[in-house]
Amino acid sequence: MMEIRGLNKSFGGNIAVRDFSLEIEDDEYLTLLGPSGSGKSTLLRLIAGLERPDTGAIVLDGKTVTGTPPHLRGLGFVQQKYGLFPHMSVFDNVAFGLRYRQIDPVSDQRTVNDRVERMLELVGLEEFGDRMVGEISGGQRQRVSLARTLICEPRICLLDEPLGALDANLRERMTVELRRIRSALGVTFMHVTGNEAEALAMGDRMIVLDAGRAIQVDTPHDIFSRPANVQVARFLNAYNILSGSGQGGAFETAGARLAMPPGVSGAVHYVFRFDNVAICDPDSRGQSGSAQMEAEFIASEFLGSRVVYFFRRPDGGVIEAEKHLSAVDPRGMRQGEKRILRWPVENVLLYGKGGGMLRHEPVLEVAQ
């Protein structure tokens, strides 16, 4: 188990990681979502020992390792650019850590062979041991990098955007592979990514990082359904976020008054999911329990299993509505056409000035 306490790191006045604390359990898949520049790579490098924190402590199984150099930490680090040794074969790359590490090196050639072969099999590269690393594809390099790290049986394996350099097809396959390999070995993975879908799909637990600070740590399900913070909602790329002020049961935003859940005051952000939005005819009647707004159709984007529609609000901002193909409303819309967008008030999330979520009872009895 690893405990990170109050980590701070800045580079020449630019704060990269700010007061970061976290407990990492054994045998879990942890994902860390953050936009570029949020300090996620720095955080990984701090944990791996490649950077030294300004303040704070990293405790591994009850021992402080904050000042321990990387090669004595017993952690694994899979880099975004793989960092393979170009002058060695795949086999030698994978065997490298076993052979040359300071703690507990394996000198018996047969043991090395066995373990490397087993590891290559696990990552599906048993045929490629003799190839030079320049002679294999990007996805295979990714696996070599992973195998090289996992063979050393690290306590925790840190992965820095491991799928970032792969094309979409490989990405999807590796998503499944990574989860399979992890559960086969029972190693804790800490997977850093800038892609919200990846973070949501892969993690047992998920951390959302913003400006060097952890702003939410929870299961992907809870993060997705109840983002603790308007910033989290923004990163998830699944929420419409309107700004204004909530007063007396209605939310005033430029050009519209929207119904909002009762019993909340001080809301400045009004947030609802893309897939909660229903697209209705301009002359359809309002429904109780729904908030609504008139908007102008701009464009739609076909994403395979779903379609995203973009609408222009009266104040010029954009509202997105997402429909799964099975449920899609087949009527065609032309650019500039007016529609009424409706969404259930009970699903609206409200956030206050600091960006924090304003709790309200899940509304069953309809407002007003």
Add this chain to the structure above:
Amino acid sequence: MSAVTHDIPEEAGRESFWRRNLHFFLLAPGVAWMVLFLIVPLVMMVYVSFWTQTTFAINSTLTTKSWAAFFGSETYYGALIRTLRLWLTVLVLTFLAGYPTALFIGRFVRNKTLQTVLLVTCVIPFWTSFLIRVLAWRPMLGKEGAINIVLEKLGLISGPIEVLLFTELSVIIGMVQIYVVFMVGPIAFMLARIDDSLIEAARDLGATPLTIFRKIIFPLSLPGVVVGAIFVSVMVLGEFATASALSGRKVNLLGNIIVTQVGSLKWAFAAVAGVVLTAVMAVVITGLLRLVNLQREL
């Protein structure tokens, strides 16, 4: 495993000692070497220039007599003037002669291999000892030398040109040939590094070739010119062998003065000439380094 984990804190302490002082251990040998064998000799030279010179020895009584003698004698400060004149001439000539070649190799030869081959071709003469290369100019420039023979055969001249050898001109010709490559190399390197898209963009905007050269190519090659100029300056200012071999000891530079004074054991006097040369050098190099940040250009 328990023994291993037990070891970690101690291990960490030892490691971090090395890590903390890593820079010191990496830099200490080089810096110590340079201080002992570069700075100390130079300081010693300055110090000795104020010592008292007797006929065949020096003693550490401080005096400015050698300095007065240096600037009091036309032979000596004349050498300073001559050194400066020759340096400037050679510098300008190596630039003028070298730039077109560098431009051709760096910008007009598109094939990397051919570029390398041309540069190596320019460097090959350097594999012959410097002193032998200097001496090879004698049968080239002499009264019965190759140039005079060829020109006479072509009927361009009736009698041999005598000004070619054992004059300041022969020293200049020799030095330009020997040092011009130090100008070509850095400039060609910088020119080859210029991004083609930059020049295409300028052309698309309607810039004429001359404008492109003046506004883009030349400024971007300037670091190469400066590096080349530093190389040429360092070598020409410290020269004495070419001057004595090709001028028949008629052209005396500061370097020649140092060599002859050391030869006659006039250490203090040699040191004065050395300090003067160092001062010239320092002004020239700092002036050139003002134009370009060497550390950043790498």
Add this chain to the structure above:
Amino acid sequence: MHHLVGLRWLLGLYTALFIAFLYGPFAVMAILSFQQGPEGGPQFPIREWSTFWYQHVMGLAPPSRIAPLPIAEALTRSLSLAFATMVVSTVLGTLTAQAFRTRFKGSGVVFYLVVLGMMVPGVLLGLGMALVADQLGIDRSWWGTAFVLHVVYTYPFAFLVMLAIFNRFDRSVEEAAWSLGVPPARTFRKVTFPMIFPGVLSAMLFALTLSYDEFPRTLFTAGSDVTMPIAIYGTFAVEIHPNLFAFGILTTLFSFAVLTVYGILMGLSTRRARARFSDMQEDIA
């Protein structure tokens, strides 16, 4: 682009003339090295073609009034000196360049201190070192006072070459090795060094060449046992003979052989490296 075609030809022609200028003396030297001997001097016309001066250099010519070049001793000294200089300056250059990979206070001062070594004219350093040796009562020798100055001269070159190599070196490879539990010193041996080896080879070649031909620094500091350049300089004062030209041609041929071997080695190592790197680059891009 059309009007540049003319310029291209013009510059090409100029470059050809330029190369002829560089090679002119060299060609004359090659011709005169076949001058008849021992009476034939280092000038035209050629009295009779002969290989006398080559035999003279090798010590095969019949004894004459012209003293043979002290090849055996002087050349051995020069080569040993060049070799020692090469090793020491490459090690120093690599260590210093390694330190420059991470920023540190005073890096500017150290940088210019090192680079100063190639910027101070040799004759000054020779003089300074001779003065120091004189005052300390140290005997001047090619393996002592001259050797340390050779390193002062070549170490900056090795340093700059290694600095350029390290600037292009991908750090993540080293970090990967550390993260696998391999200590930094072993990482340097097993990963960093094999990867920078072509650069080290260039730095070594640089140092070897510069030291072998080094002359102004050696003049005042080599003492009584001369190196090859000093032996040649010794003939300046006396009459020169075509044996110097023959020697020049021979050393050039030898250098060519060394350069060719180096070129083949580099070619092999870059081709191998390219085969390994090429698709990696494509994938990342």
